[in-house]
Amino acid sequence: xxxxxxxxxxxxxxxxxxxxxxxxxxxxxxxxxxxxxxxxxxxxxxxxxxxxxxxxxxxxxxxxxxxxxxxxxxxxxxxxxxxxxxxxxxxxxxxxxxxxxxxxxxxxxxxxxxxxxxxxxxxxxxxxxxxxxxxxxxxxxxxxxxxxxxxxxxxxxxxxxxxxxxxxxxxxxxxxxxxxxxx
Amino acid sequence: xxxxxxxxxxxxxxxxxxxxxxxxxxxxxxxxxxxxxxxxxxxxxxxxxxxxxxxxxxxxxxxxxxxxxxxxxxxxxxxxxxxxxxxxxxxxxxxxxxxxxxxxxxxxxxxxxxxxxxxxxxxxxxxxxxxxxxxxxxxxxxxxxxxxxxxxxxxxxxxxxxxxxxxxxxxxxxxxxxxxxxx
Numbered sequence: 001x002x003x004x005x006x007x008x009x010x011x012x013x014x015x016x017x018x019x020x021x022x023x024x025x026x027x028x029x030x031x032x033x034x035x036x037x038x039x040x041x042x043x044x045x046x047x048x049x050x051x052x053x054x055x056x057x058x059x060x061x062x063x064x065x066x067x068x069x070x071x072x073x074x075x076x077x078x079x080x081x082x083x084x085x086x087x088x089x090x091x092x093x094x095x096x097x098x099x100x101x102x103x104x105x106x107x108x109x110x111x112x113x114x115x116x117x118x119x120x121x122x123x124x125x126x127x128x129x130x131x132x133x134x135x136x137x138x139x140x141x142x143x144x145x146x147x148x149x150x151x152x153x154x155x156x157x158x159x160x161x162x163x164x165x166x167x168x169x170x171x172x173x174x175x176x177x178x179x180x181x182x183x
Numbered sequence: 184x185x186x187x188x189x190x191x192x193x194x195x196x197x198x199x200x201x202x203x204x205x206x207x208x209x210x211x212x213x214x215x216x217x218x219x220x221x222x223x224x225x226x227x228x229x230x231x232x233x234x235x236x237x238x239x240x241x242x243x244x245x246x247x248x249x250x251x252x253x254x255x256x257x258x259x260x261x262x263x264x265x266x267x268x269x270x271x272x273x274x275x276x277x278x279x280x281x282x283x284x285x286x287x288x289x290x291x292x293x294x295x296x297x298x299x300x301x302x303x304x305x306x307x308x309x310x311x312x313x314x315x316x317x318x319x320x321x322x323x324x325x326x327x328x329x330x331x332x333x334x335x336x337x338x339x340x341x342x343x344x345x346x347x348x349x350x351x352x353x354x355x356x357x358x359x360x361x362x363x364x365x366x
Contacts, residue, residue, distance in 0.1 A: 013344070019223045020341035020349050021204010040202045043226035043234060045318045051226060051234060080357065088362045131314065135228045135322065153343065158203035160336065160354065161196070163361045166203050169352025171343065174263065178346045179271045 001101055001117050002078060004148035009120070011142040012047040017074050017120050019044055020168065022156030023083055025073040026052065027104070028063040029112045034104065035060045036096040036115070038087030040159040042072075048142045050124065055136050059091025068126040069110040070140065073118035077155045077167050082117075109144045119154040120147045184284055184300050185261060187331035192303070194325040195230040200257050200303050202227055203351065205339030206266055208256040209235065210287070211246040212295045217287065218243045219279040219298070221270030223342040225255075231325045233307065238319050242274025251309040252293040253323065256301035260338045260350050265300075292327045302337040303330040 018024070023040045037060040041053035050072060054061045064070050075083055082100040089096060097104050097113075104113035107123045114121040124140035131137040148154070158166040175183065201207075206223045220243040224236035233255060237244045247253050258266055265283040272279060280287050280296075287296035290306045297304040307323035314320040331337070341349040358366065 015224075016344040019204070020343055021202070041198075041227045043236065044224045045236060045320060049318070051318070051320070053226065053228060081360075084357055084360045088360070088365050128317075134311075135232070135234070137228060137234070139318065153347075153349065158341075158351070160203055161199040161366075162356075163358030163366055164336075164354055164356045166336065166354050167352045168341070169350045171347055171349050173345075173347045174267055175346030177264075177267045177271070182271050183344075183346055 003103070003116050004119055005150070006146045007149050009145040009147035011145050014122050014142050014145050015044045015047060017147070017154065018042065018050060020156065021158050022074055022168070023159050025075055025083065025086060025115055025118060026060060027071045027073060027112050027115055028060050028067060028069070030063040030067040033063060034097070034113060035063055035091045036086050036102070037091070038083055045139055049127070050140050050142065052138050052140060053136050054138050064126065064138065065129065067111060069112050070124050071107055071110065071112045071114050072122040072124055072140070073115040074120040074154065074156060075118045077157055079117060080157055080165065083157060107144070114146065120145070186286070186299050187302055189329045190332050192328040192330035194328050197305050197325050197328050198227045198230060200330070200337065201225065201233060203339065204341050205257055205351070206342050208258055208266065208269060208298055208301060209243060210254045210256060210295050210298055211243050211250060211252070213246040213250040216246060217278070217280070217296060218246055218274045219269050219285070220274070221266055228322055232310070233323050233325065235321050235323060236319050237321050247309065247321065248312065250294060252295050253307050254290055254293065254295045254297050255305040255307055255323070256298040257303040257337065257339060258301045260340055262300060263340055263348065266340060290327070297329065303328070
């Protein structure tokens, strides 16, 4: 499968890839276990902070709570089979890297593995799990970002529910209509 | 401007329109004031719960905190000028409905107005602002949903930062690849 050439990217600019709302793959590791989950419920909570909904039925939740780390990986349409497969497979039963042809790569600042085939990888440390019991909400701070050098705009997938995905379409700049301080 | 024909929609199914990550317009009202803000940072926090990032520099924040209500409106590409205009205009200075040609309509369960020209309108009550000071995070419960009867998949806009929007592209069903309990 295609692997992107990547470069370091500003951790305070990761919203360029998360704010549009793509489905992401969250990788985690603790002790001798590793896992991947598919996640559609996430949001920016500041320029380098991300809120993530990680359900208590996700096996990854335990690995993430214990390690207090994860990697948020941004897949593109080419990985749709892996995105669906990961989302439909329960963690401890299989190694999802092997099952779905994904390559783990060493992260720089966290123990969880990057997924090489993804367009972007955001290494994250958990900074707040105070709303975990109430809303399954975990807040992460991105501490290192790797982003493909091309294309500029990834063809991400966005989940509509009921088995339907929207694929990222046309990109248009309206920069001239923005006040400078709003850019 | 085009107005959609709408029908009542299940409040536990609104993720079909929010999970893909569109920019939304949040309308609010308190006493004799009303306002609209453009919002790109939001997430599902349960099937009828939505987390929203509402910055303390947004004038809407005060109206929403005082009324404990808002409407989350989903615009489509036809409204791009209003989306940008609302995002680039500060609340108390102008009436954004008048300034951007948007029509306020009475909601059923909240005091904030619906925006008629939007594809969907989700009437919301605030259920949690405990993370407002820390992360500008407000949690709302949708109490009434209105969704256009056609088209099935709206051509929403998704913010990439730097004045660039991605427009929702092709929709593909992979229903056959999902386990029934994952749909």
